[in-house]
Amino acid sequence: MSLRLPDATATRRRPRTHDLDALVVGAGGAGLYAALELKRDLGPEARIGVISKLYPSRSHTAAAQGGVCAALGNTEEDNWEWHWFDTVKGGDYLVDQDAAEVMCRDAVETIINLEHLGLPFNRTPEGLIDQRRFGGHTRNHGEGPVRRACYAAVRTGHHILQTLYEQCIRHEVAFYDEYQVLDLQMPDGVGGPVTGVIGYQLATGEVHSFLAKSVLFATGGFGKIFKVTSNAHTLTGDGVAIVYRRGLPLEDMEFYQFHPTGMYKLGFLLSEAMRGEGGFLVNGKGERFMERYAPTMKDLASRDVVSRSIYQEIAAGRGIDGKDFVHLDVRHLGAEVLNKKLPDMSGFIRTYFGIEPLTDLVPIQPTAHYAMGGIPTDLDGHALADERGTRVPGLYAAGECACVSVHGANRLGTNSLLDILVFGRRAGVAMADEVRRAPDPQPDAVAERAVLAGLAELLEGMEGERPAVIRAELQETMFAKCGVYRNGALLEEAQADLRRLRERARHLCVQDKGRRYNTDLVEALELGFLLDCAEATVDSALARTETRGGHAREDFPDRDDVEWLKHTFAFRWSEGAPPRMAYRPVTITKFPPKPRVY
Amino acid sequence: MDVLLRLKRFDPERDADPHWEEYTVQADPSDRVLDLLHQVKWYQDGTLTFRRSCAHGVCGSDAMLINGRNRLACEYLVKDAGTEISVEPIRGSQVIKDLLVDLDGFWEKYRSVMPYLVNDEVPADGKERRQSPEERERFDDTSKCILCGACTTACPSFWSNPDFVGPAAIVNAHRFIFDSRDQAGEERLQIMADADGVWRCRTIFNCVEACPRGINITRAILEVTAEVEKAQGA
Known part of the structure; x- marks a missing residue:
């Protein structure tokens, strides 16, 4: 060659x-x-x-x-x-x-x-844009679900x-x-x-x-x-x-955000519309467990709530066969709804799991979304x-x-x-x-030169690791240590992992040395982007010592509006050094913070 | 289990001609062919080149000729493909590198059929235009197209006449011809009536078999043809 x-x-x-x-x-x-x-x-x-x-x-x-x-x-x-x-x-x-x-x-x-531009919305019998229910969308400040989607x-x-x-x-x-x-x-x-x-x-x-x-x-x-x-x-x-x-x-x-109904292991979404149309989650004991976590909205509570509920069921040994997934039950929706209103989801289930949503329970797990x-x-x-x-x-x-x-x-x-x-x-x-x-x-002549030099360096690298190897470890680390639940010790481990991965990523082996469609080179470039995003995510997560929405800290399980009603701004000093954190107050014009119950 | 993957490779920067190469990969029955291609690219030979993005059949990037039929690599599982799998680029377009082909002509034809709603009138009440569920249903099938190119590159009429606008472009014309809101019907039917338009279809049905979205493409082409005939008769 x-x-x-x-x-x-x-x-x-x-x-x-x-x-x-x-x-x-x-x-x-x-x-x-x-x-x-x-x-x-x-x-x-x-x-x-x-x-x-x-x-x-x-x-x-x-x-x-x-x-x-x-x-x-x-x-x-x-x-x-x-x-x-x-x-x-x-x-x-x-x-x-x-x-x-x-x-x-x-x-x-x-x-x-x-609609004026041509979007083919589904229609009501009167010819208006049709609407349906979706998680977290309610009538009159939480009284019950509303058709808004x-x-x-x-x-x-x-x-x-x-x-x-x-x-x-x-x-x-x-x-x-x-x-x-x-x-x-x-x-x-x-x-x-x-x-x-x-x-x-x-x-x-x-x-x-x-x-x-x-x-x-x-x-x-x-x-x-x-x-x-x-x-x-x-x-x-x-x-x-x-x-x-x-x-x-x-x-x-x-x-x-971790979406509650990812297809087990594959991660693709089964739309919230499946629950909007009446589907629900069940654990290994056959219980509709969302009734315990969100008595009003149940399976249509907001995504962070449902994802954490699934994790708690799994942690309590109530996953399916004790494993790390639960079931989505849509069998009762019938062929008309599954095939007409949810055809793509039903298709995914048939294609990738080889099971029939009309008769089988669908294995799901929260997926990074x-x-x-x-x-x-x-x-x-x-x-x-x-x-x-x-x-x-x-x-x-x-x-x-x-x-x-x-x-x-x-x-x-x-x-x-x-x-x-x-x-x-x-x-x-x-x-x-x-x-x-x-x-x-x-x-910007400086940027042009830097980009050209960076590309040349990647293409010249003959010894080093394959980007895919480092990427896979990055993905493992982030899912296990900076996922649905986090804590200080895990996040510090993630930080250390990321430092090591970044060091290894300095020497990448790009095997394709060609000019046309060098997707090997592109994947090496993308790995660099991923490492930066992961670093900012972990550092920001470690700094925020509270639980709020999609950021759940086991070591700080409560929302802290006194200290943390503010946005994180992470600035990088230099590559590999921890970022500088600054904060900006949340703009509150109408709704004072209240406890969040669904 | 082990799967033997036969890939048609061609890099004009290095190779005189396309040739087959074989790779053995470890796979589960539930793995997609795309997973196997990634195994080769990531851990065996980084020069292997193909397009992909969403990996679950919605973006349309990875149409390939797999075991002799056009499919999306991310929608075809090992349990269906077997333990010996051959993958080639889709046919009728110039191969740029390995499984990646030149799609410029494909997009040019798509753009040639006015694939957009033409109607700048806004209802007096400022609200949505009315359309009945039945009128909406009329073009539902063709609105599913993801422009993967599997149909056009499976079409013998296209292979023998690369100027044929092809099934994918006609599907996208159909999407608007049968939309009750559109006002460019005549102009679009003129394009369809061109010598390289709908008349080139020989109802061979390869396109229907190839479509990963299950669109009844041949029926759509015949419906457009009937509209063209109606317009010409009028």
């Missing part, structure tokens, strides 16, 4: 440059809605680009199943203030209430806009992604498919403007410089830091890690440089990679789709405004 290093002259040449008005990184729902708004706002001549490491239709928005909530009140009485309350309570009062107000109020108009079969995310992609095609947004983002361009360093990104074209192995007056990160989550996850292989926290490396803060990284934390932003998606709210000129973030914070310590089901829509769209509007005023972007 002959080894070919990248053409030396090509790497010394200045990268190919793309001059744009606005650039979106990531082609999921948040990125595409922003791009569409930019185009609609700035007109057909505007140069709006979207880069993605995948083809846009592959983005993980497509995997969202059950629905997107908006208080349309189409099938029963509802109003957006109830949705607002549920979101705040669901987030265990760490939600910034001004942000959640914007989200729940704008939800109604946003869903209507999506607008849905398109169990393919709501698929249709959101497709509809937005379709309209971006119609409005001639420029797509740069299969480019891996590697760094921001910030020619004046922290405090100066973001002027673009450096991208790596998978097809050619070329480094490209993207310059823009306004840049949106909509790069998604980082579930691949965990062993069992619902996330795609490509969800490696690229945008989150890049921002962190540049000395910008990450907010509330300790809050990670969603990052509440991420790049801090204001209500317009503008990225924040510090806990005082200073904006980073030119940089925006939206979707799972961002933290507005509308989810607080635990996200309600369906609110992730709503978040990407409302804040992706708002970011697009704000960016359009910035594009009109911003000066021409200047390239």
Whole structure:
């Protein structure tokens, strides 16, 4: 086998440059809605680009199943203030209430806009958008479940992604498919403007410089830091890690959501819609145990509550056959509901477990699902440089990679789709405004050189470990020591593990030395992103000595509103050193913190 | 158990021609073919190249020719595939590297059929447009398409005439032609009536067999053809 290093002259040449008005990184729902708004706002001549490491239709928005909530009140009485309350309570009062107000109020108009754009929602007999129940969404501040989730079969995310992609095609947004983002361009360093990104074209192995007056990160989550996850292989926290490396803060990284009904061992989701339609959980003794943990909402309590309940059942020896899973029972729903309303889930169960949901119990376990934390932003998606709210000129973030914070310590089901829509769209509007005023972007020659040197070093490495080996250990560590339940001793172990893994990751063996579609190289780059996200998660989790929402500390089992009603901002000093922690008060405008009972 | 994996490899940067290579991997019956490809890539040969993302049949990245049929590698389990599994790239497109093919033409055809709702009128009350459950049901089947390309690259008409717009693009045209809200019916039917449009379909049904979403593609193509005929007769 002959080894070919990248053409030396090509790497010394200045990268190919793309001059744009606005650039979106990531082609999921948040990125595409922003791009569409930019185009609609700035007109057909505007140069709006979207880069993605995948083809846009592959983005993980497509995997969202059950629905997107908006208080349309189409099938029963509802109003957006109830949705607002549920979101705040669901987030265990760490939600910034001004942000959640914007989200729940704008939800109604946003869903209507999506219908106008072509989204094929299921319909009521009167022809309105149909709605159904979902976990944590209640009538009149917790009185009982309410039908608030607008849905398109169990393919709501698929249709959101497709509809937005379709309209971006119609409005001639420029797509740069299969480019891996590697760094921001910030020619004046922290405090100066973001002027673009450096991208790596998978097809050619070329480094490209993207310059823009306004840049949106909509790069998604980082579930691949965990062993069992619902996330795609490509969800490696690229945008989150890049921002962190540049000395910008990450907010509330300790809050990670474990979805209760992941398929056992596989981790893919069986939508909450299965419980919304009447499915329930049973333990090894055949008991409907959620009745004990959440007497009112039962199986439709918020996700953190249900996931912890499952862990407690398992810890008490009441898992199925004493093992680390329980059953989801949907047999009574009947063929009509399973095949018509929940066809995809029923299909997953048949395909991957080879069992029949009409007659068999389905093995499930909590699966790492969603990052509440991420790049801090204001209500317009503008990225924040510090806990005082200073904006980073030119940089925006939206979707799972961002933290507005509308989810607080635990996200309600369906609110992730709503978040990407409302804040992706708002970011697009704000960016359009910035594009009109911003000066021409200047390239960041230092970043270009650093990226080229980093790629060359990875490609030259002949001795070292395979990225997959280190990644697997990282995922084991995070799932076992920074999962549904945490404690100080386990988190310190996780910290030490991460230090060792980071040291080992300095010497990686990338076997593919070629230029075209070097996915071996990409996986090595992604490992670096994962390590950074994991580090910020563990350090933030160790610092927060309380239990709140998705962050459950066995050694600090109670919520502590006196000390901890505040957001974590983690800043990296230097690679390998512990981050500097700062805190920002929670914005409380309407709902005073109360104990959380479902 | 041991599985013998036969992979068609080709890296134009190193190889003169495509060739088969064999790998033995440890597998459980419940493993997906994608898991086996990852085993090879992660622990045996990092140069093995293919696309994948979600790993559970919703993103459409990993359509491949597995044991002679187009499937998603993440939806095909060892217990069904057996202990000797062959994997090749999908046919009819240029192979770029190993199992990864050039999809530029595929996306170009998709974009050519106006795959988007055309209707900028907003109801006077500012609310959603009305659509009955029956009208919504009319295009439900084709709305499931994930653009994996399994159908188009299984189509003999496409193999013999690469200009044929192909089943995937027609499915996405159908999605809008039969949507009661759309107003671009005539224009889209014109595109479908092109020489390389629906007429190239020979109802061979390979597309139906290949579709991982279970879409009745041939029926959709015939429904579009009937609409084209109706428009031309009118």
